[in-house]
Amino acid sequence: MSKVIRTGVSIEEKLLKKFDKLIEGTYSNRSEAIRDLIRNKIVEEEWLHSEGKVIGTLTLLYNHHQRGLNKKMLDIQHNYHHIFKSNLHLHLSHDFCLEVMIIEGEPLKVQQAAESLIGLKGVKHGKLTISSRGESFK
């Protein structure tokens, strides 16, 4: 672990109160919340400017009764078979399925594949989260 440095940040009282309310119950202290925000920003920048492969997860909530949806989802995954690494499927309720996919590949391809799945009729919510290979946090 690298050396920890204490630093001061000037911030409007109103904004800080909003932030404290936001992190209440999630973070044990303000420093950890700010560190997480900084890490997220670093990961985001890494991903946007990455020339190599990126890795992340795509979470999809969908209605499995939607006509043709399962086939369309499979077709897209086979079209991008080199980037879809693993799936976790949960039969959430009578109507809905939750699927989490691990995807790895060139940023543009990952984004295209994710958007084509998220955009399918019957997909109620979709979120692509790009993570990091950890090189920036050594």
Ligand code: NI
């Ligand atoms: Ni299911």
